[in-house]
Amino acid sequence: MREMRHRIFEGSRRLSRALVDSARRKKAGDVAGARAVLEGVLAVEVVPLYREQAETALSYVDDPED
Template sequence: MANRPNWDLFRALSRRVLRDGVPLVLTEDVRTLLLHTAREVAIRDAELALSTEEGALALMRETGRRITDGSNRLTDALHVMWQHQRAGDYNSARQLMRDVLAVEVVPYYRELAQGQLDDMSDEP
């Protein structure tokens, strides 16, 4: 399994810019952070987005949305999956992970869902 991405710096920057209204200054470090994080959440053409302030802000919003939505989707599915497993309904449990894989784009979350699916047995 891949290492867990560390999105703390991205989240802190995003919070300052998008919530607190601090201007986004595209320093080399900020550009590197945004490009790296965008790659981790499977966003293409991130460099093009960084050519304008509006594009950079849109990139930041989309990156944050993918991180949050993917985390929520996987967490919710895991919770229900474990309920199904405890009830002995492994087909429904597996289907939840398949449903996540059908829509998830973030590679890390896809890998976690696939790992759950691969490791699922039919025994308690």
């Protein structure tokens, strides 16, 4: 149980930081950097929900800003 809680806590923090960093990089015009941040999360993330959210965010990186 402790390991699951640790994975959820760390995964949540990692995903939150990655989403903010990716959005900041995309806004600055660094699409490759934005992609790299999210791909880094996917390389290590084990929590299925957080993997799904990172994959969804990754699919929007190449979309133009509204």
